Amino acid sequence: MDRISELPEPILQQILSLLPMKQGLQTSVLSKRWRHVWTNFPVLEFDRTFFDAKISNRSDTRESIPERQRKIDELFNFVEQTLLIHRNLKGIRRFTLEISFHDPELASLFDRWIGYLLESNVYELKLGILVLRNGEWYNLPGAVLAAKSVTMLTLSYCKLRLPYSDIKLLSLKKLSLVDVYIEDEIFQNLVARCPMIEDMNLSGCCGLKSFEVFGLLKLKSVEVKNNRELEKVEMQALNLQSFEYSGRYKPCEINLVPCKSLKTLKLCMAAITDEWFHDHFSEFPLLENLALSDCRMLESIRISSHHLKRLLLCRCDFLVEVEIDAPSLCSFKYNGDTIPFSLNSPALLQSDIHFCLSVIDTAWYVQMIEFLSKFNHSEVLTLQSITGKNMVVPNELRESLLPPLYNVKHLKLKIHKPLMSCATEELVDSLLWISPHPETLFIESGFGTKTFKFIYKKLTERGEDSCGCRSVPIICWRHCLQEIEVENVSEAEERNKLTKFFWENAKILERIDGLDSEL
CATH class of the missing domain: 3.80.10 (Leucine-rich repeat, LRR (right-handed beta-alpha superhelix))
Structure with a gap:
């Protein structure tokens, strides 16, 4: 028994709305009820998928030209008859026509179809009609x-x-x-x-x-x-x-x-100057979202706003200085070089930093660490790197500089070319210096996301200061890491190296889940 056909018409039309045009059309042959529902369905979408399925038929290269033309004629006739029926009922609410054609005589056919649509009082009209003749x-x-x-x-x-x-x-x-x-x-x-x-x-x-x-x-x-x-x-x-x-x-x-x-301003590849930015930004007191991408005439900008919540600065290659005073800023994304940077955004929750690499030397690492220190109060910080190698801070700098992100709770590293990446334990070692007390650490690459969850024991004394962290405001992970939960580390050699790394460096470690439990 066909109980679906007994459903109220609005429900049947809802079912049709979930189907591609081709399958929706096929329901009209099921019964008189379905034919009536299809005829009164107010949404018609004749897009390229619909026409290609009927006309192209590339899988059958043996098809003759007359046979293919017959299919085209039948298809166009079907579209026309469908439009005529809906025009008489004034029942089209949304219509899509997307088609490419060579024959200039077809333009008059499409003109006629559009005339039928307008007579049906269509509400939403989408037309993409491409002439495949050069310059037309x-x-x-x-x-x-x-x-x-x-x-x-x-x-x-x-x-x-x-x-x-x-x-x-x-x-x-x-x-x-x-x-x-x-x-x-x-x-x-x-x-x-x-x-x-x-x-x-x-x-x-x-x-x-x-x-x-x-x-x-x-x-x-x-x-x-x-x-x-x-x-x-x-x-x-x-x-x-x-x-x-x-x-x-x-x-x-x-x-x-x-x-x-x-409230939202997004400019990409815009030839705007520092003066233009200063004159305009001061006129937008309600601005909440600002995105500047590939604006290569900008050199030094100051952003001061009490309403700004989201900010993106991406590939503005000639920027040499940025000053941000935005107390309500909660999300910040940056793609560029390590430039002098001032940030006053106490409400910042999420930061995403992608450094465009120049010369990677000692001076660059010093500038990077200084830059990252501006985001120490960010709760979630994402670092992006081509291979991850520039995130491995040299040991001699770790001995003389302060970790920049000791208050960050959740740190993520996204690696764009994992096949060129360095060993996981090297990355973990450096990232846990950059952020010495995170709750979670993520290393994302094309092979998935390695996840490290840390549980710490509350300590008031560091004990033996073998890692040289006495000047850090909080006790680093080596002195207080008690438990580790690791996910998505599957290769045996990588698991063994990480296991050895944590057992040798964490002074009071009691448990590791997800790696080998012992050396």
Whole structure:
């Protein structure tokens, strides 16, 4: 007995929503009930996966050209008939069409399909129509930009060209243009006639030189990424909360000063100077998230904010000095060299440090240890390294310098090229000098994550000071480590070396779980 077909229609439609388009279509042949549910299903997604499964058929190279053309014709006819049915019922809420084509005559077919969609009062429209002929674009029908019902519009690979005489997307809340050709005049007309827009994304677009937005009071989020001809960004959006920009190391004038409500600012490959940063940052009193990546004109910056919570500084290669005064900062990521660094962030919980290697010598290690000491109050600290070898501090420096992270509770080392890494016991030895009293230590590589959990015995006296740690504010692990639990160390030789290391160095060690219990 088919009890599933007896379920209420909203539940059956929910089942369809969880299936790929191809499988959803197949349910229509199960029974009249399923055919009715499919006909009234408000979501149609004809993406590349759908068309490739029907058209490409690369597994059967013996298929004749007429047979393949017959399949294409049947497929296009099915799409058209489906759209006609839904148009009559005005039942499409979300529609996706993603397809590539060579034959220019197909453009009129897609124009007709889009016309059916607009007659059905579609809410969410996603069109990615790629012409596989050099230098040609699919010209978007002007009616799309006058669709009063559309609340979400995503366009890819098409051309928006003049004249569009009646642009009026009165219900539009989210606009995404990806790899689209659009010139300044039509863009200005478009954004000026979308009074309800809240979210805007332009990525990889051609033709656009000036991105100017004025007076959109509901606009909350903007992303402008990799638009190759862009020369100017002018934002006057009083309620804008998030702005992301990614350039191409090309000069681009950016003005965000009027955006007083900004909470998230992310700039990548932006040609901004110290002066630009100073003038803008002071205008964002509510900023909580700041990310600066590959901004190669920055040299010396000062970040002072009581609201800033998350900060990323990544590959800003010409930075020589950073000063951070952010009492509410809880997360910090840094990828760069060991530069003079000032940090006042008592609430910092998580830090992630990846040093870009230059010359690794004694002076570099001294600078690294000084740099890391700024993060001594961070609860969780992650170090990233290509091989891990630069994290093995020379013994002569350990004898003359203080460990930088004696208050860090959880230390992690991420190794990007584990095949070039040094021995695990060497890394553990150095990391336990860098952070001499952690609760957990993680060494992550392509072979998994080795985990070390430590239990300490409370001591008031160090006893014999053979490790030279009298000047450290806390008793180091050698004097008070009582139990160790180790996970994900599987190779016998590695296990033996770690076992020997801990038994020889921990003065009062009683138990090791996960390694050999004795030498």
